[in-house]
Amino acid sequence: MSVFKNKLTLIGMIIILLLLCAAIFAPVLTPHNPNTQCLSQALKGPCSDYPCGTDEFGRCIFSRIIYGARVSLAIGIAVTAVSAAIGVVLGMAAGYYGRAVDEIIMRIVDIFLAFPGLILALVVAGLLGPGIGNVMLALALVGWMGYARVVRGTVLAEKEKEYIETARSLGANDLYIMFRHLLPNVIAPVIIMASVGIGYAILAAAGLSFLGLGAQPPTAVWGSMLSDGKTYLQTAPHLTIFPGLAILVTVLAFNFLGDGLRDLLDPRLKDKAWNRG
Amino acid sequence: MLNYISRRLVLLLIVVLGVTIMTFALMNLAPGDPAEMIAMARYGLENLTVEEVEHIRISEGLDAPVWIQYMHWLAHALRGDFGRSLVTGDPVLQEIIVRAPATLMLALASLIVSLLIAIPAGIISAAKQNSLLDYLARSGALLGASMPNFWLALLLILLFSVTLGWLPVFGYGELRHIILPAVTLGTGLAAVSTRLIRSSMLEVLEQDYITTARAKGLREGNIISRHAFKNAFIPVITVIGLQLGHLLEGTVIVESIFGWPGLGKLLVDSIFARDYALIQACVLLFAVFFVLINLLVDILYVYLDPRIRYEKKG
């Protein structure tokens, strides 16, 4: 059983590595320029020239998918990094200082949790206008709560332990204790949440770009490629199948990684409620 | 118990208030001049004059400081007046009331679909741990959780509408219209629920009281349905309740794809149209739904678990 799981984690890591390579070396790997239109070749199915076929403007879908990996990975990683950072800082503060600070921060968490994140992100991104930056900001704003809660919980538990007492009696100030002692203990669940979080951020970003937010044409983005392909579903389903497959494989890979990391870093975490499922 | 509910209701109020403040703040931070937008909607782009824009600014109270504007909005909202839609000119409340049932229906149908899939899959997966069925269920769940729901929607449309022609894409009013959207949302929810039910059930099946039940001579089927299920389901209910939040998220995109006349589509349309009053009210409604669902789930939890319902005696 665990052997199987390890294989999955390995597969996940390999896929992510391949994606990173694709993103970084995109110009080398793609047979065609992703934005070059070739109307005579429009809506062609997969063939030797175009491994994934072409879209309605004759652009190579395969190349667009490879370039799209850049956007997706960038968004995923950036959003998760920012969310995690916000969450860790706020969670740490809430857990460490307690009382009023804790109450206020937790109420803010409750308010943010009070609505489905994608909707808030939609509103933010929609109101701020198109562009990748706005999408990233929006998603980061709705993703930090989970990290805050987990970090707060761990800090509350660790705060009372003796090594903190010892550090304090040796004259360490609050910031030092938080970053030198508490942070390392908190890292493990944060990393696990982050790896699954990247996948989720990519999924959410794809959704928003499907609706028309985020990167604007002609930039190749998986979500908007699916939206464009919608119109040609009947005649050219490959416009829909391949970009969607790309999203699926990417998110799956991050989920595998997250599962594997969970098993690796702390098998006990398997039982925690936020990790269920 | 009553104490608990009243405390939660107070929290609900605070949270909902916070949500409205946040949305209001967002809309004011957004680029674009609300007075201009209203003027454009009323008089059309060509006939716009600066005087008219300023006139609107004053008449709509848009010249006052933000927090006073918020107070005005709140005062009106409490009376049920959420303003008028920029696009149609109709009262916002009316627009929402007309669309709300569609979304609720879709949400309910999706929940039913998800439970129909997740409960049997989760239970069988746990009862026959590590069997082929178990692996299939878990793989399916992982796949479902990693798949974009709009892609699934398009694939289902490709299969059932385009290729097979069994089900329609658009439409509202008959059972066959709701099937594809509900299945799309339901399978996404089922993916997460299956894993939860499975792990909860596995945990329960390891407990001592299950051994006692087996030692009594009860058959495995009886043990699962009578002894294990209720115990396993209680923690799952809270999480399913939270998943309903994701369901509401999902309605936004799915309604847009299927042209389903619900609140999700309304929200998306109003965001692109910069219909501020409508956006504010929609977001408020989504938040209220979400918080209410959480409250209901918590109450249900308390009701189902005798350990909480009947306080321990001395």
Add this chain to the structure above:
Amino acid sequence: MALLSIRNLTTIFNCEEGQLKACSNVSLDINPGQTLGIIGETGCGKSVLGMSVLRLLPANAVINGQIMYKNQDLLTLPDKEMCKVRGSEIGFLPQSPSTSLNPVLSIGEQLTEGLQLHRGMIKEKARIIALDILRSLGLKDSARTSAEYPHQLSGGMKQRVLAAISISGQPSLLIADEPTKGLDAVNRIQVVDLLRQLSRKTRASLLLITHDLKVAAALCDEIAVMYSGEIVEKGPAEQVLNNPLHPYTQGLVASLPERGLYPIPGHSPGLLDDSPGCRFYSRCPIGNEKCKCQPIINREVDGVHVRCLYIDQSGGAQQRIYGRGFQSEAG
């Protein structure tokens, strides 16, 4: 004619680390109406023995040998048939009352379940009989108890409920798994009383699994001492406890507080260790090279079976080291 006759029972668990042998060639008999105690330290395999008889072990367990109950080999029964045996022929009194009752079902429901299943009663009748059983076991306010949930009961009450459940099917054999584990002296006496009451009422045989020598002394007709999966000594209770022949048993007796609390040095071998020869060798005060390599056979001395090469019938040197006499649990 023995009620339960176990022959060469070997229970193995297949794990990642290898094969764990929890029970090794165990053979014993229980006669109708008799109480047999299995004593040994934690991890010696006695609970696994009890669960093997009931076939309630996890999926990775493999049971070999023969378990004859009323002339039927339980190990060859199909699952459906085994379910019929459990509860109605062989009852089970589990450890740890706090976790052995289903928290979301009422006491009454859990009790009537057994009655309806094994005695074919309709719900109403089962309810009445359930109340009777609860009352007879000392739960006077049986109607109220029946309506309550496990978390509302005290530990002692929960144990009585479990006892009620275990006899509700009117079994001929009752297996009690460590009924006094973790209890203080007062509660221990209550449990001993309860078990005595049970065996008197139902005239069932009792297989008592315990680490507590005094409890065994108070209740058992026969005692089998288990060490690291093997039965090292078996015989009438008084004899085994007052005149122990196997060095391990002598050590157990000597380690009692009243005898001076002499601990047995070392610790028991892991169950993965499959070397031939005596498993007690490394801790034994009198063993030698022969003990380590030779398979040890059972010998019988005056009605007591012992698995040792060196038996001093007089109790001799061993007894002088460890003291003499034995006081059983009062009550």
